[in-house]
Amino acid sequence: MPHTLKQPHETALLEAVTSAPLVEVEQLHASYGAASPVLRDVSFSVRAGEFIAVIGRSGAGKSTLLHSLAGMIEPQSGAVRWQSSNGGVSRAMLFQQYRLVPQLSVLKNTLCGGLRNYKWWETLWGFPDADEQRAEQLLGVVGLRDKIRRKVSRLSGGEQQRVAIARALMQSPDVLLADEPVAALDTETANEVMLLLQSLNQNNGMTVICSLHDLEMVERFATRVLLLDGGRVAHDGVARDLQRVVREKLSWKTL
Amino acid sequence: MEDTVKKRAWYVGMFIAAAALYVWSFLGAEFEWSRFARSFPNAADFIARMLPPDPSETGSLLEALLVTVQMALLGTTFGAVLSLPLGVAASRNLASPWLFWCARGLLNVIRAVPSVVWGLFFVAAVGLGPLAGVAALTFYTTGYLGKFYYETFESLENSAAQALAAGGASRVQVFQYALLPQSLPLLLNYTLFIFEYSIRAATILGVVGAGGIGYYLTVYFGNFEYQKAAMLMLILLAVVLVMDGLSALVRRALVEPPPRPAAAPSA
Numbered sequence: 001m002p003h004t005l006k007q008p009h010e011t012a013l014l015e016a017v018t019s020a021p022l023v024e025v026e027q028l029h030a031s032y033g034a035a036s037p038v039l040r041d042v043s044f045s046v047r048a049g050e051f052i053a054v055i056g057r058s059g060a061g062k063s064t065l066l067h068s069l070a071g072m073i074e075p076q077s078g079a080v081r082w083q084s085s086n087g088g089v090s091r092a093m094l095f096q097q098y099r100l101v102p103q104l105s106v107l108k109n110t111l112c113g114g115l116r117n118y119k120w121w122e123t124l125w126g127f128p129d130a131d132e133q134r135a136e137q138l139l140g141v142v143g144l145r146d147k148i149r150r151k152v153s154r155l156s157g158g159e160q161q162r163v164a165i166a167r168a169l170m171q172s173p174d175v176l177l178a179d180e181p182v183a184a185l186d187t188e189t190a191n192e193v194m195l196l197l198q199s200l201n202q203n204n205g206m207t208v209i210c211s212l213h214d215l216e217m218v219e220r221f222a223t224r225v226l227l228l229d230g231g232r233v234a235h236d237g238v239a240r241d242l243q244r245v246v247r248e249k250l251s252w253k254t255l
Numbered sequence: 256m257e258d259t260v261k262k263r264a265w266y267v268g269m270f271i272a273a274a275a276l277y278v279w280s281f282l283g284a285e286f287e288w289s290r291f292a293r294s295f296p297n298a299a300d301f302i303a304r305m306l307p308p309d310p311s312e313t314g315s316l317l318e319a320l321l322v323t324v325q326m327a328l329l330g331t332t333f334g335a336v337l338s339l340p341l342g343v344a345a346s347r348n349l350a351s352p353w354l355f356w357c358a359r360g361l362l363n364v365i366r367a368v369p370s371v372v373w374g375l376f377f378v379a380a381v382g383l384g385p386l387a388g389v390a391a392l393t394f395y396t397t398g399y400l401g402k403f404y405y406e407t408f409e410s411l412e413n414s415a416a417q418a419l420a421a422g423g424a425s426r427v428q429v430f431q432y433a434l435l436p437q438s439l440p441l442l443l444n445y446t447l448f449i450f451e452y453s454i455r456a457a458t459i460l461g462v463v464g465a466g467g468i469g470y471y472l473t474v475y476f477g478n479f480e481y482q483k484a485a486m487l488m489l490i491l492l493a494v495v496l497v498m499d500g501l502s503a504l505v506r507r508a509l510v511e512p513p514p515r516p517a518a519a520p521s522a
Contacts, residue, residue, distance in 0.1 A: 072421050092422065099418035103436040112432050116423025123428055164418075171422060 021045035022089055022175060022207060023069065027078035030068045039064050040231040041078070046209065048174070051201045053218040053239060054211040056228035057250075062211040065228065066093070066179045069209065092168035094178035094210075098160040100167070102153035106144055109152050109163050110135040113170030131170075138166045142196060158189035165196060176200070178210040182217075190214075194221050215242045301481070308489055309482035316471060316487055320494060323467035326385050326460070327453040330392025334453075335446050337397045342404025349408055349430065358401075366398030370456045374465040385466030388457060395456060396449050403445040407438045440509045447502040454498060458491065 024045040031038040039061045046052060054062045067073050068080055070093045082089045092113070100109045111127045114135070118128075127135075139145050142162040147155065152163060161181060168176055178197070182190035198221050200206045212218050218225055218239050225242065227235035227249055234249040344350045344358035373391035381387050416433040424432070461469020468487065475484035 070421055072417075093418070095414070095418060097414060099414045101415045101433050101436050103439070104432070108432070112419055112424065113422055115419065115425070115428045115432065118428075120425045120427035120431075124431070167422070 020083055020085075022048050022083050024081045025069075025078070026081065028068060028080060029076045029078055030064055030073055031076065032064060032067075032073060038231045039068065042228075042231070042233055043078075044226060044233060044236055046175075046207060048207055049201070049205055051198070051208045051221060051223045052210070052226055053222035053224070054209065054226045054228060055213065055215070055218060055242075055246075056234075060228040061231040062228055063179050064231075066177050066209065066211060069175075070177050089174045090172055091175045091177060092171040092173035094161070094164055094168055094176065094181045096180040096183045098157075098164045100152045100160055100163055102151070104152060105148070106139065106150050106152060106155070106163050107132070107135055107148045110139055110166040110170060113167035116171065135166070135170060138169045139163075141169065142166045156189070157185050158193060161185065161193050162196065165193075165200075169200075173206060175207040175209065178208065180211050180213065183213060190217070197221070215246070218242060304479075304481040305485035307482065308485035309480070310486050312471075312483055313486065313490070316468065316490055319461070319468040319471055320490060322385050323457045323461065323469070324454060324494065324498075326388040326392060326467055327450060327457045329389045330457070331396050331400075331446065331450040331453050333389070333393040334396030334400050334449070337393065338400035338404050341397065341401040342408060343430065345401060345405040346408040348411075348413070349426075349434075358405075362398060362401040362405075365394055366402065368394070368398075370395045371459055371463055374460040374463040378464050383464045383466075388460045388465035388467055391460055391465055392453050392457060396453055399452075400446060400449055403449075404442060407441045407445070408434065411437055443509055444506055447505060451495070451498050451502055454495065 022045075026043050028039055028042040042061075042065065054065060056062050064073070068075060070091060071080075072093075082091075101112070104112075111131055114127070114131050115123060136145065136148060139148055142165050144159060144162055144166065147159065152160060155163065161184075164181075176197070181197070182193050185193060194217060197208055197210065201208045210222070212222075219242055222239040225235070225237060225239040225245075226233060227245065229250055235245055237245070341358055341362060344354050345362055347355060350358065370391060373394050374387065377387035377390040381390065411434055413434070415437070416429050419429045419433050420426075457467050458469045458472070461467040461471070462473050464470070468491065471487055472484065475481070475487065
């Protein structure tokens, strides 16, 4: 197991039971602007080691919730309280369209994840060797060791999302926030990417909060599900028997 | 129904306005077809005096031409170096409002000054010769490259930049690692275009004594040595063609083969 990743499974489980919540969301109201979905009075808390799927129709506020958790949008009222002990909670984000720099290599894109550890003049002429070694190692974890020098625009969608995962791992995240990370991928590639996230969750104790639209996939990978409807939490529970949950809790009866 | 009437009235109004604009311009330019009709003998005479081109001074012409190309290369390079920070400062999406307005204003002022005036200014400042030409071309190209650069930066798709910013990268880092790599092919393309263009601009600078082949142009026409002038223009044509070809080659190297579709199913 790569030593630079977080603690193993057992410690994470223990922590999940004993420690304070990693993040508490309290009566959160948030929105991107007049035209975008609005979160209304959203409250829940997350413990370390959970794999939470956020589901709901498009426009239900899934992206708004994830972007709020990432700190990319400020709450209008309410609060997102991250645990502050042990140096705080490190977060990283994945996007549906990967958001890589197409002209840069796989390695460079991965290295970009570590930019926040340096002042701008320290990265003006490139990255420290230690970072390069770590990036290569992480690219091994996501299965791209042999494509390190390849330009990102030459990769398939699944490979690009793996680069985005490696870039996120450069930040040694306690929590990975993923906004529809497999929506642009075919089923098989999507499964591979989800298995990678699952292994990071189970073997390295990384908490995953991930919006998904495929209920089968949610039941297979998530430990807990958050169903959003019109910006509110319609259901918060274990990821089982979701067809029935959706039928009972949603005004629309389908996803 | 009312909308189509309004639209039609708008088109008719635009047409009348455009027609008036052209009439006004013809009058202002003292445009007379009859003067063209009477012009053919003079034109033919002018051309006849240029033939055949006189190659006796080809050696010194080539030397002067080389200086012209060297001036253009240096001027464009210095201009590009100045234009990068100016272009960033003049980008609505990258700079703070006061910096944005200062940079836009500065670029507009620089661009409003014709290349010949820059030439006269620097001949007065640093004396006759190619140094004045390089300085003039630096400012002249900065006016245009700065504009091309900020338009490039403003047209960028910035989702990768947002991702890096969300990951905690600073503004300079986001620029260096997300915006610059995405815009570099376009920036180089514009710079090459301006380099070609400044070879032609450098020719004119010689006329005011700022070095290069333009000097011979004034001398030949001043002394009625039309055949030598014709040779000069043939050489200039050859150089422009060669530069065109070279920059087309470089440009082709810059343009990437189209990327594979992002969501290509894997085997």
